[in-house]
Amino acid sequence: MIAGDKPETMHGRSLDLTAAARFPFGAAPVRLALALLLVLAVAAGARAQDDPGFQTKAREAILVDVDTGAVLFQKDADVAAAPANMAKLMTMAVVFKALREGRLKLDDEFVVSETAWRQGGAPARGTTMFAELGSSIRVEDLIRGVIIQSANDGCIVLAEGLAGTQEAFVPLMNEEAKRLGLSNSRFANVTGLPDPGQVMSVRDIATLTAHLIREYPDLYRIYAEPEFTWNKIRQLNRNPLLGMNIGADGLVTGSTEDSGFGLAGSTVQNGQRLIVAMNGADTDKVRAEEARKLIDWGYREFQRVEVFGAGDVIAEARVFNGAQSRVGLVSKAPVEFLMPQSTRVTLRAEVVYEGPLPAPVAAGRAVGYVRVMTTDGMETRAPLYTAADVGVGSLTTRALDGLEELLLGWW
Numbered sequence: 001m002i003a004g005d006k007p008e009t010m011h012g013r014s015l016d017l018t019a020a021a022r023f024p025f026g027a028a029p030v031r032l033a034l035a036l037l038l039v040l041a042v043a044a045g046a047r048a049q050d051d052p053g054f055q056t057k058a059r060e061a062i063l064v065d066v067d068t069g070a071v072l073f074q075k076d077a078d079v080a081a082a083p084a085n086m087a088k089l090m091t092m093a094v095v096f097k098a099l100r101e102g103r104l105k106l107d108d109e110f111v112v113s114e115t116a117w118r119q120g121g122a123p124a125r126g127t128t129m130f131a132e133l134g135s136s137i138r139v140e141d142l143i144r145g146v147i148i149q150s151a152n153d154g155c156i157v158l159a160e161g162l163a164g165t166q167e168a169f170v171p172l173m174n175e176e177a178k179r180l181g182l183s184n185s186r187f188a189n190v191t192g193l194p195d196p197g198q199v200m201s202v203r204d205i206a207t208l209t210a211h212l213i214r215e216y217p218d219l220y221r222i223y224a225e226p227e228f229t230w231n232k233i234r235q236l237n238r239n240p241l242l243g244m245n246i247g248a249d250g251l252v253t254g255s256t257e258d259s260g261f262g263l264a265g266s267t268v269q270n271g272q273r274l275i276v277a278m279n280g281a282d283t284d285k286v287r288a289e290e291a292r293k294l295i296d297w298g299y300r301e302f303q304r305v306e307v308f309g310a311g312d313v314i315a316e317a318r319v320f321n322g323a324q325s326r327v328g329l330v331s332k333a334p335v336e337f338l339m340p341q342s343t344r345v346t347l348r349a350e351v352v353y354e355g356p357l358p359a360p361v362a363a364g365r366a367v368g369y370v371r372v373m374t375t376d377g378m379e380t381r382a383p384l385y386t387a388a389d390v391g392v393g394s395l396t397t398r399a400l401d402g403l404e405e406l407l408l409g410w411w
Contacts, residue, residue: 059280084254110161223250
């Protein structure tokens with residue numbers, strides 16, 4: 001999950017935080033009414049937001065480490081603005097989902113309607129795959145046209161083939177946006193053409209990009225293809241990052257008079273993937289330069305720090321009516337954080353779950369998450385799981401728990 005979402009409530013209940021032995025603040029649990037704080041000093045440096053050490057000419061921008069979810073840089077990341085062609089990321093998300101669910105196949109063929117030809121094809125003078133009116137095109141070729149050639153006609157043909165009309169497809173985009181938690185996104189068409197009802201924030205663009213990478217790796221690979229030929233017309237991928245030898249493998253550029261020049265990009269270096277999303281650059285040259293600078297800065301200025309090891313008991317959750325009153329909460333994988341390298345900052349860790357957990361409790365049950373953050377706005381989250389089975393307690397234990405719940409609830 002990309003940083004910026006609000007944590008779930010804990011209904012005013014106390015939680016216990018236990019520290020691994022390597023941390024210098026003792027092993028005794030810390031109890032707070034609404035949050036758990038883990039504080040440690042580590043080598044660190046630049047701020048995640050509005051950092052005086054890094055500036056960008058883009059109007060809005062965000063840089064995210066995919067594995068940790070850490071936001072390394074953000075500038076007006078939650079401002080909803082015209083996304084231009086970057087709206088096609090959601091068009092593809094809906095199409096990819098239909099493929100995964102079996103409602104669509106790559107070999108299915110859709111007919112190019114007059115609407116698709118006139119609004120998105122050669123007569124429209126926009127980005128197009130030059131699909132011929134009345135021709136039938138395989139879904140796989142339409143996807144390549146949309147991803148590589150930014151084809152507006154390809155988008156409309158896919159929307160009509162899947163939902164009947166573009167207008168019927170748009171609600172599927174908004175439903176998927178809601179499901180993914182894209183709180184600053186609204187869609188009005190499938191192409192990204194100017195419409196006052198169509199907006200996205202760069203944080204939402206980064207979240208959607210990470211979703212496509214994680215959930216649809218086989219289809220995501222198309223974003224790295226350098227060219228595509230359709231109707232005997234060869235077009236190059238418009239993503240300037242692909243030719244920079246920086247490990248780029250996606251995704252899309254966009255520009256309109258309202259949005260300026262924007263980009264959603266992803267790069268991998270030494271196993272680390274960064275996502276950049278920006279909007280509002282003055283020219284396509286500035287867009288490419290600023291994206292490259294931000295990516296280079298992200299790889300250069302941050303180091304990976306393990307905050308908790310896999311299997312470490314990070315916190316203890318209260319158990320109601322259980323044979324034990326508490327159960328440890330662990331992460332299945334190391335909880336890592338990307339830290340700036342130059343100075344020292346403080347990390348806070350907050351454990352969030354809804355409790356107490358009713359017995360019986362099975363080991364490995366997902367019950368919440370740990371949120372690690374700095375005061376400067378960087379953040380990462382990791383899911384937490386119960387470390388052990390807890391059976392139902394004795395009649396006496398259950399009676400005492402019930403009495404405690406009654407008294408504390410009344411109080």
